[in-house]
Amino acid sequence: MKTTKLMKGAALGSLLAASAQVAPALAQDSVYFANNAYRTGPFSGSGIPIGDGMRDYITMINERDGGVNGVKVVYEECETGYDTKKSIECYEQAKSKNTILYSPWSTGATLAAIPRAHIDKIPILSMAYGLSASADGTNFPWVFIPPFTYWDGASLMVKHMAAELGGMDKLKGKKLGLIHLDAPFGKEPIPVLENLAKKYGFELKIYPVAAADMQNQGSLWLSIRRDRPDYLYNQGWGAMNPTAVKEAIKNNFPINKLVGVWWAGGDDDARAGGPEAKGYKSLNLNAAGTNFPVIQDIQKYVVEKGKSLAAKEKVGENLYNRGVYNSMLVVEAMRNAQKLTGKKVINAEDMRRGLESLNITEARLKEIGMEGFATPTTISCTDHSGHSKAYVAEWDGTKWTKPGDWLEPLKDEVRPLIEANAKDYVEKATGWPKRTEPCEKSS
Amino acid sequence: MFYREAGQFKSTYSADMAVFPIWQDRVGIAVILALAFIGVPLIGNDFFISSVMIPFLVFSLAAIGLNILTGYTGLISLGTAAFMGVGAYAAYKLTTFFPGINVIVLVLVSGLFSAAIGVLFGLPSLRIKGFYLAVATLAAQFFLQWAFVRVPWLFNYNASGAIEVPQRTLFGLPITGASASPETRYFVCLVLVVGLTWFASNLVHGKLGRSWMAVRDMDIAAELMGIKLLNAKLTAFAVSSFYAGVAGAMMIFFWYGGGEAADVFNIRLSFNILFMVIIGGLGSLIGSFFGAAFIASLPTILKFGLPALGVPLSGAAAEHVTFMLVGALIITFLIVEPHGLARLWQIGKQKLRTWPFPY
Numbered sequence: 001m002k003t004t005k006l007m008k009g010a011a012l013g014s015l016l017a018a019s020a021q022v023a024p025a026l027a028q029d030s031v032y033f034a035n036n037a038y039r040t041g042p043f044s045g046s047g048i049p050i051g052d053g054m055r056d057y058i059t060m061i062n063e064r065d066g067g068v069n070g071v072k073v074v075y076e077e078c079e080t081g082y083d084t085k086k087s088i089e090c091y092e093q094a095k096s097k098n099t100i101l102y103s104p105w106s107t108g109a110t111l112a113a114i115p116r117a118h119i120d121k122i123p124i125l126s127m128a129y130g131l132s133a134s135a136d137g138t139n140f141p142w143v144f145i146p147p148f149t150y151w152d153g154a155s156l157m158v159k160h161m162a163a164e165l166g167g168m169d170k171l172k173g174k175k176l177g178l179i180h181l182d183a184p185f186g187k188e189p190i191p192v193l194e195n196l197a198k199k200y201g202f203e204l205k206i207y208p209v210a211a212a213d214m215q216n217q218g219s220l221w222l223s224i225r226r227d228r229p230d231y232l233y234n235q236g237w238g239a240m241n242p243t244a245v246k247e248a249i250k251n252n253f254p255i256n257k258l259v260g261v262w263w264a265g266g267d268d269d270a271r272a273g274g275p276e277a278k279g280y281k282s283l284n285l286n287a288a289g290t291n292f293p294v295i296q297d298i299q300k301y302v303v304e305k306g307k308s309l310a311a312k313e314k315v316g317e318n319l320y321n322r323g324v325y326n327s328m329l330v331v332e333a334m335r336n337a338q339k340l341t342g343k344k345v346i347n348a349e350d351m352r353r354g355l356e357s358l359n360i361t362e363a364r365l366k367e368i369g370m371e372g373f374a375t376p377t378t379i380s381c382t383d384h385s386g387h388s389k390a391y392v393a394e395w396d397g398t399k400w401t402k403p404g405d406w407l408e409p410l411k412d413e414v415r416p417l418i419e420a421n422a423k424d425y426v427e428k429a430t431g432w433p434k435r436t437e438p439c440e441k442s443s
Numbered sequence: 444m445f446y447r448e449a450g451q452f453k454s455t456y457s458a459d460m461a462v463f464p465i466w467q468d469r470v471g472i473a474v475i476l477a478l479a480f481i482g483v484p485l486i487g488n489d490f491f492i493s494s495v496m497i498p499f500l501v502f503s504l505a506a507i508g509l510n511i512l513t514g515y516t517g518l519i520s521l522g523t524a525a526f527m528g529v530g531a532y533a534a535y536k537l538t539t540f541f542p543g544i545n546v547i548v549l550v551l552v553s554g555l556f557s558a559a560i561g562v563l564f565g566l567p568s569l570r571i572k573g574f575y576l577a578v579a580t581l582a583a584q585f586f587l588q589w590a591f592v593r594v595p596w597l598f599n600y601n602a603s604g605a606i607e608v609p610q611r612t613l614f615g616l617p618i619t620g621a622s623a624s625p626e627t628r629y630f631v632c633l634v635l636v637v638g639l640t641w642f643a644s645n646l647v648h649g650k651l652g653r654s655w656m657a658v659r660d661m662d663i664a665a666e667l668m669g670i671k672l673l674n675a676k677l678t679a680f681a682v683s684s685f686y687a688g689v690a691g692a693m694m695i696f697f698w699y700g701g702g703e704a705a706d707v708f709n710i711r712l713s714f715n716i717l718f719m720v721i722i723g724g725l726g727s728l729i730g731s732f733f734g735a736a737f738i739a740s741l742p743t744i745l746k747f748g749l750p751a752l753g754v755p756l757s758g759a760a761a762e763h764v765t766f767m768l769v770g771a772l773i774i775t776f777l778i779v780e781p782h783g784l785a786r787l788w789q790i791g792k793q794k795l796r797t798w799p800f801p802y
Binding site: 037039040079081084085088089092093095096107108109111112115116118119120131132133182183184187188190191208210211212421425428429430431432433 | 621701709743759761
């Protein structure tokens with residue numbers, strides 16, 4: 001009895017001691033990169049494919065090329081369960097291990113990390129999520145939000161609606177519904193949609209879904225049936241999306257008028273609706289499918305060697321490819337940082353410079369096997385988003401297709417709003433550090 | 444041997460009524476305080492202080508709040524997280540209205556707003572008890588959380604609907620906002636928690652605390668003895684919500700530093716704090732600290748401590764193991780010691796008192 005108690009005490013004590021000193025022990029020729037992931041919890045349905053894609057691309061770079069210019073990327077996932085409290089822990093952990101980049105994978109986690117990152121000098125890459133206003137690089141030198149923001153997405157939705165109706169002037173008198181997760185992530189598009197509704201004369205109806213009610217949207221869809229919106233924009237994530245698709249079918253809402261934000265474009269989200277989900281649409285920033293050299297390399301070097309966590313048939317699905325795209329941005333920024341500084345093993349500060357002058361051209365996309373996978377993206381000192389292009393993807397019953405062309409967001413509408421909101425944020429956050437980082441020339 | 448009281452005589456009433464009548468206890472408290480004030484900031488690194496110690500302090504205070512209501516007065520509440528939220532939003536609004544007033548004062552004042560709301564939702568406790576009251580306080584949880592999301596005035600019409608904590612200073616040193624160092628934030632939390640614990644200890648040892656316990660043990664008997672149930676129950680709700688509110692404000696200002704506040708104060712947090720009180724020990728202040736350490740800090744220590752020790756646990760697996768382990772430990776504790784960790788602590792002290800010759 002006594003010895004077991006002693007052992008328990010000793011075990012607990014050593015645990016405490018260990019968590020008190022999580023000093024990194026890294027080899028000379030490697031960099032550490034921490035990524036938040038959620039393979040548990042109500043958002044795991046979307047989190048798992050993303051995490052797999054991110055992990056596999058980095059593994060492929062390490063396996064195929066021996067790292068980025070010979071520098072191995074030590075990639076570590078930190079499980080958050082999409083919980084802000086755990087995300088903050090993960091941020092502190094990543095910071096203590098000298099990560100070159102923080103990848104929050106949740107708008108809530110991004111919001112909590114933004115003020116810290118400006119003090120700790122760790123760049124945040126929130127790829128097409130997070131605080132839209134952080135696209136203003138003058139006020140947010142440490143946050144990067146390529147290839148576009150939620151506000152660009154909202155403007156794309158309106159543009160898509162206008163294109164189907166036959167012109168911006170046809171928007172007058174129409175009704176657009178927004179189903180959104182009742183959290184910062186879901187509320188992001190509202191200001192832009194409100195602005196555009198005023199300008200083009202359409203009506204905006206807002207249907208918030210509480211996180212607890214993600215799989216129980218019955219009452220919400222009753223209101224949708226009553227209001228009869230012409231189009232629905234679904235800013236959903238995780239378990240909320242398959243439910244929305246199923247409810248739309250159940251309530252006889254024309255499925256081709258339901259358009260998801262890019263995070264509502266998971267294969268499993270659409271598959272949940274069965275054959276009737278054919279025609280469901282989602283904004284998209286990357287192509288789906290395995291028909292790209294980059295995905296084939298991942299299959300060759302990672303999946304077939306049993307080094308992937310993903311099931312074979314899931315490789316190439318939409319969200320998986322999104323994860324690949326995100327990791328590609330990380331790797332390209334690292335390469336760029338190495339070129340800028342002449343160092344092989346870069347640190348967080350170098351990584352920020354690499355991100356700020358990131359210029360992914362069509363030629364570069366072709367070189368890395370991503371021709372047609374995404375559009376070129378340029379980040380600059382003032383513009384940390386690039387406001388690149390997206391397309392409206394369509395579910396054909398078994399896979400996502402790309403029926404139309406790449407579309408540009410209404411940058412003229414979005415950009416002034418971003419600058420105004422960034423200014424407002426900085427004014428409210430007293431003591432916000434002024435930008436001292438010099439601008440980098442685009443490479 | 445270690446804990447012998449022989450020779451410690453009490454010759455005055457005040458010595459007899461002291462909270463810590465035994466010399467060893469007073470030394471113990473002094474050692475713990477010295478560790479907390481000097482040891483932790485000296486030895487712990489930033490990660491330990493900001494991810495283990497600050498959450499521990501915040502949850503301890505919240506658990507004390509619920510313990511006053513549930514442990515001392517016998518009224519069950521499932522709305523603790525909502526009352527914490529009231530404190531957080533009140534502190535946020537106050538600091539935007541009065542940027543000149545020190546934020547520590549505002550954090551304490553925000554507790555008063557929470558207390559007022561707590562009294563409002565505590566009114567049904569005069570008529571109903573037990574499970575029925577628990578369900579009535581659930582209404583507070585749902586309503587308040589709904590209000591945090593739907594009343595844009597509360598978060599100053601931010602587009603993202605989140606609280607952005609501004610920087611505030613004390614003696615020129617930033618104590619909130621991102622530039623406040625973990626040590627500073629920890630010190631502020633520690634001082635608040637130690638002060639409020641001392642205050643709570645005085646309350647429960649005084650007249651008010653005795654009337655609460657009388658109500659808990661048998662409300663009809665208490666009423667016959669002349670204790671006004673209305674006063675006792677509503678003060679319990681007020682004091683409990685005050686502590687919860689201060690804990691909530693501390694949580695956003697000194698720990699989270701902004702972010703999606705509405706979602707933080709959800710029903711899961713309410714349940715977690717209830718678990719802390721039950722595991723730690725109902726009707727015990729030290730139990731609140733034990734409970735907070737067990738429910739809030741142990742998962743973090745397991746998740747980051749095990750891999751640091753070289754146990755290859757990754758991502759989701761660590762999370763699942765944590766869930767299973769904490770779940771199993773809760774069940775074990777409740778079977779082995781249903782009166783919580785505080786009772787285990789008491790038994791341990793009793794054993795030490797008679798060691799090495801137990802009778």
